[in-house]
Amino acid sequence: MPSLKQDKQLHGHQWGLRVGTEIVASTVIGLTMGYFIDQWLHTRPIFLIIFAFFGLAAGFLNLYHLMVIDMQKSSEDDSS
Amino acid sequence: MSLDMSGTISHFEVVIYQDLHLGPLDISISNTSVFTWLAVFVVIAVLRLAYLHPKIIPGYAQLLVETLYDFIARQTEGNIHREGKEYIPLMFTIFTFILGCNLIGLVPGAFTPTSQLAVTGTLAIGIFSYAIWVRVKRHGWGFFRAFSPQGVPPILLPLMVPIEFISFLARPVTLALRLFANMTAGHTALGVLAVLGLATPWFAQWLPLGFTVVQIALELMIAFIQAYIFVILSCVYIDDALADH
Numbered sequence: 001m002p003s004l005k006q007d008k009q010l011h012g013h014q015w016g017l018r019v020g021t022e023i024v025a026s027t028v029i030g031l032t033m034g035y036f037i038d039q040w041l042h043t044r045p046i047f048l049i050i051f052a053f054f055g056l057a058a059g060f061l062n063l064y065h066l067m068v069i070d071m072q073k074s075s076e077d078d079s080s
Numbered sequence: 081m082s083l084d085m086s087g088t089i090s091h092f093e094v095v096i097y098q099d100l101h102l103g104p105l106d107i108s109i110s111n112t113s114v115f116t117w118l119a120v121f122v123v124i125a126v127l128r129l130a131y132l133h134p135k136i137i138p139g140y141a142q143l144l145v146e147t148l149y150d151f152i153a154r155q156t157e158g159n160i161h162r163e164g165k166e167y168i169p170l171m172f173t174i175f176t177f178i179l180g181c182n183l184i185g186l187v188p189g190a191f192t193p194t195s196q197l198a199v200t201g202t203l204a205i206g207i208f209s210y211a212i213w214v215r216v217k218r219h220g221w222g223f224f225r226a227f228s229p230q231g232v233p234p235i236l237l238p239l240m241v242p243i244e245f246i247s248f249l250a251r252p253v254t255l256a257l258r259l260f261a262n263m264t265a266g267h268t269a270l271g272v273l274a275v276l277g278l279a280t281p282w283f284a285q286w287l288p289l290g291f292t293v294v295q296i297a298l299e300l301m302i303a304f305i306q307a308y309i310f311v312i313l314s315c316v317y318i319d320d321a322l323a324d325h
Contacts, residue, residue, distance in 0.1 A: 021261070
């Protein structure tokens with residue numbers, strides 16, 4: 001079935017709304033994990049800094065996964 | 081005239097009507113629980129009333145409900161590739177529940193249950209736990225191997241495993257945060273516009289108050305889109321759990 005114009009518009013909304021929170025949430029999780037590990041091991045702020053970077057990287061990784069899935073989907077749509 | 085900006089956020093305040101405790105559980109009756117139940121009753125009543133006398137050629141109400149159901153069914157089957165049909169009732173329930181909670185907040189004087197992170201967080205953690213349960217049931221504990229991506233040199237593993245783990249944990253957080261942030265931001269914007277509108281001199285009041293009308297229209301759209309996004313992402317996570325790795 002060819003994709004409708006409305007479907008494409010909805011898809012755009014979905015994308016835009018998803019991408020925004022992805023990096024924020026991952027960074028926050030990284031920071032939280034780092035904070036608690038530091039509190040546990042009394043090594044503040046080493047793990048906070050390390051896990052902030054891990055969190056950022058995780059956010060970008062999620063975006064990359066999203067993009068790969070999206071590109072696969074659009075190429076499937078084009079070929080069918 | 082001084083501006084009383086407290087009115088812009090005071091409607092997010094949780095008010096406890098009746099303190100109730102069941103062992104360690106706090107089951108107090110607050111405005112969140114009252115409006116959540118109200119949303120549930122409204123949703124059930126609307127769906128029941130629309131389907132009171134089903135006809136082959138549907139009337140307006142029946143058509144609306146059928147279109148809504150058809151839309152969610154199509155999205156669920158499109159996103160959960162193999163067993164999409166089994167999940168349609170769950171997804172339709174989640175969709176109508178969130179939509180009801182979002183829309184009930186637009187009634188003047190009402191409280192928006194989805195503007196509380198506790199509500200959206202509970203929903204997101206519920207879906208996420210279910211997805212993990214499906215994963216363990218399907219693939220056993222081997223799903224932990226998914227945290228070490230294939231083809232990565234062993235020297236990079238200490239770097240990749242925490243990153244993969246955080247990106248996995250980020251899923252319920254993004255799900256909860258998005259719904260909560262959108263509802264809170266929309267209502268705050270509405271409150272700011274209304275307060276500004278009341279504080280402006282009479283000849284300029286049409287401008288901010290006119291914008292509140294536009295903002296309410298936008299809020300209506302966002303209520304639908306956020307419920308839709310929540311369902312789509314739940315489908316994606318469940319599909320991910322069902323798929324072979």
